[in-house]
Structures are given as structure tokens and as C-alpha cells.
Amino acid sequence: MPLVTAKRTGLVDQVITQIRELVSSGEWPLGEKIPPEAELVTALGVGRNTVREAVRALSHVGLLEVRQGDGTFVRATNEISGAVRKLCGPELRQVLEVRRALEVEGARLAAGARTDDDLRELEVCLADRNAAVQRLDRAEVVATDAEFHRRLVAASHNPVLISLYEGIREAVASSVATTFDPAIPPEQHVSHTELLAAVRDGEPRRAAEEAGAFLDELLAQMGSEGQSPKSV
Known part of the structure; x- marks a missing residue:
């Protein structure tokens, strides 16, 4: 499931949706590190702040886990x-x-x-x-x-x-x-x-x-x- 360039409306929500789909589908497996921020910025065609806000939101609900100095990892397959x-x-x-x-x-x-x-x-x-x-x-x-x-x-x-x-x-x-x-x-x-x-x-x-x-x-x-x- 390749990443696609996001549209210019609701950028954060679109990035959140794409990341959620990549996790739930198993494209990004449980416990694995997701691509680095710079790679996501390029693949999605959005700014760093948009990617950071999306990752922060998904970390808040427990889907992702940000480990300082190590990267961001898939922590769960769904919000529940x-x-x-x-x-x-x-x-x-x-x-x-x-x-x-x-x-x-x-x-x-x-x-x-x-x-x-x-x-x-x-x-x-x-x-x-x-x-x-x-x-x-x-x-x-x-x-x-x-x-x-x-x-x-x-x-x-x-x-x-x-x-x-x-x-x-x-x-x-x-x-x-x-x-x-x-x-x-x-x-x-x-x-x-x-x-x-x-x-x-x-x-x-x-x-x-x-x-x-x-x-x-x-x-x-x-x-x-x-x-x-x-x-x-």
C-alpha cells in the first residue's frame, strides 16, 4: 500500500488516515519502526509540522509510540x-x-x-x-x-x-x-x-x-x- 501525496485540505487528517490504514493493514507491522520523518514528508508531499502533528495525535491514542533518539514504532493495530x-x-x-x-x-x-x-x-x-x-x-x-x-x-x-x-x-x-x-x-x-x-x-x-x-x-x-x- 504505497503512500500518496495528500490533498491540500485537512492535511493532518489525511495523513492520520493514511498512517492508520498502513498500520491496520499490516503494511507497517506491530512493533516495527515506521519510516523516518524526512521520508514521510517526501512521500506525502506535506510539511514536517503536518507529519509531526499526525504522529503526535496517533501517539496520543496509543497507535504509535515515539521513542526519543530511536524513532517511532507501531504500538497497536487500532485505537481501541x-x-x-x-x-x-x-x-x-x-x-x-x-x-x-x-x-x-x-x-x-x-x-x-x-x-x-x-x-x-x-x-x-x-x-x-x-x-x-x-x-x-x-x-x-x-x-x-x-x-x-x-x-x-x-x-x-x-x-x-x-x-x-x-x-x-x-x-x-x-x-x-x-x-x-x-x-x-x-x-x-x-x-x-x-x-x-x-x-x-x-x-x-x-x-x-x-x-x-x-x-x-x-x-x-x-x-x-x-x-x-x-x-x-
């Missing part, structure tokens, strides 16, 4: 995720608390709203996740575990809840990565088999309890001092 990351910062407890609020309700609703297609997707995703746990493949566990929870919330078919959860996807993946410990034997890692069974059986209360139980356990392990648990 950026806002959550700004609010939670590096605090794992806060991320887990937000996850619990959304995932428990997502599981409860999914138990009553899931379709056969939802169940098939969840079964495949959970099988992939369990296989990755058996291999103690950290990267694959993070990807498949986060995807399982995303699909579970999607099975709620509540567009507002789904949108909110999509906004914290990076934070969810980060929390999974932080709490996964390859030193723990595979059989001791959290299993989501009963959670999926409750959703399949159409039992909202049981699904909500299963969704909250493992997060409650992680939060309890952190204790009052907030140390990182290692059991996912």
Missing part, C-alpha cells in the same frame, strides 16, 4: 487496542482483569448463541492449541490460545463485545506469552476442554464459570505484589 495498552501499560494484572470481564461474558453468551460452524472452528483451534502445548512450542501456544479465546468471544455474536475484544488482541497475546512457562509439563498446563464442552452443551453458567476459573487462578497466583504467574 492502543487505548487499552495505554490504560493497562505493562501491568499484567490489569490485562487479566479486562480479559476476565470480556471472556466470561463472551463464554456465557456463546453457550446460547454458538452455531455449528462456531463449534467446528473452536474444536480445530483448541486441538491446535493443545498440540502446541504438548510440543511446548511457545510461539504456537501464544498464537493458538489467543485465537481460541477470540473465536470463543466471536461465538457470542454480540458485535459490541466482539469489537471490544478485538481491541485488546495484542494485550491478550502478550498476557498468554507472559504466563506460559515451557518448564511446566504439558499435562499441568490449563486445559480449555471443559470450557468448550460447556459452550457445546449450551450451559451458560457453566461456560462462564470455566472461562473465569483459570483467569481467577492466574490472578490469585500473582498475589498482592503482582508477580507474574506461570501456568497457562
